[in-house]
Amino acid sequence: MTEPYKNADDILIELRSLQRLFHRRKVLDIDQLALMRGHRYALVGANGSGKSTLLKLLAGVIKPTGGEIVYHGLDGEYDRAYLPQKPYRFSFSVRQNVIMAIPDKAMDKQQRRQQAEEALRRLGIEALADAKGNKLSGGEGQRLALARLLAMPHRLLLLDEPTSATDIAGNELFEEALKNYLAQNQSTLIFATHTLSQAVRLADTVIFLDDGKAVEQGPPEQVLYHPQSDGGKAFLRFWQG
Ligand SMILES: Nc1ncnc2c1ncn2[C@@H]1O[C@H](COP(=O)(O)OP(=O)(O)OP(=O)(O)O)[C@@H](O)[C@H]1O
Numbered sequence: 001m002t003e004p005y006k007n008a009d010d011i012l013i014e015l016r017s018l019q020r021l022f023h024r025r026k027v028l029d030i031d032q033l034a035l036m037r038g039h040r041y042a043l044v045g046a047n048g049s050g051k052s053t054l055l056k057l058l059a060g061v062i063k064p065t066g067g068e069i070v071y072h073g074l075d076g077e078y079d080r081a082y083l084p085q086k087p088y089r090f091s092f093s094v095r096q097n098v099i100m101a102i103p104d105k106a107m108d109k110q111q112r113r114q115q116a117e118e119a120l121r122r123l124g125i126e127a128l129a130d131a132k133g134n135k136l137s138g139g140e141g142q143r144l145a146l147a148r149l150l151a152m153p154h155r156l157l158l159l160d161e162p163t164s165a166t167d168i169a170g171n172e173l174f175e176e177a178l179k180n181y182l183a184q185n186q187s188t189l190i191f192a193t194h195t196l197s198q199a200v201r202l203a204d205t206v207i208f209l210d211d212g213k214a215v216e217q218g219p220p221e222q223v224l225y226h227p228q229s230d231g232g233k234a235f236l237r238f239w240q241g
């Protein structure tokens with residue numbers, strides 16, 4: 001894939017000959033990709049195409065087998081926030097789960113509690129503040145994980161299928177909260193989704209992964225409605241956007 005010219009100052013992350021192998025099988029192979037500051041990227045592609053692997057590499061949860069990821073100005077401890085496809089949560093209260101995501105250096109105890117409760121409200125689970133985090137339903141747990149992320153500013157959000165378990169109300173609350181968050185914090189967003197309408201609503205750029213390769217990249221209207229690659233055409237054949 002050829003990259004159009006981009007202002008180097010605006011590049012947040014560069015992927016260079018990035019490869020990840022599992023048991024000698026290449027599951028990710030991206031020659032060159034520049035991710036721009038403040039942009040919103042949706043990763044789409046079939047099951048097993050490498051979306052989660054790419055997000056894990058960007059989050060630093062796993063290491064590349066070859067090549068490199070160059071970050072520009074993402075050195076702070078809380079700069080990158082990552083939501084795994086199966087988010088974990090702790091057994092204490094929902095409120096405490098969120099409070100723990102806010103560093104105590106940032107504000108005093110009372111402020112952290114208020115901030116946490118505000119994040120729970122935004123995701124519509126304030127009534128669960130005293131429930132145990134590990135006893136929530138799948139969708140409630142996902143809302144909690146999102147509340148944790150949105151409870152404080154991060155420069156980069158890496159979200160792996162953030163609404164795969166939430167209901168319609170949960171999706172709407174999340175999308176609204178996320179849009180406000182991005183506008184307020186000027187954060188960069190990279191998320192994987194199978195909800196292509198969500199990619200249209202949230203992303204300015206869609207990256208289509210096919211068998212570990214980034215074969216298409218462009219605005220949602222282009223990649224999702226007028227795919228050029230055979231893989232993209234096959235993947236989108238049944239989608240009635
Ligand atoms: N830890 C691992 N060990 C071995 N193989 C792995 C591992 N993690 C991922 N893979 C393989 O790498 C490929 C890409 O997986 P990945 O989870 O990135 O796909 P995905 O695009 O996120 O798919 P989905 O839409 O199902 O979430 C898959 O074939 C998967 O089986």
Ligand SMILES: [Mg+2]
Nearest residue numbers: 051052085160
């Ligand atoms: Mg995945």
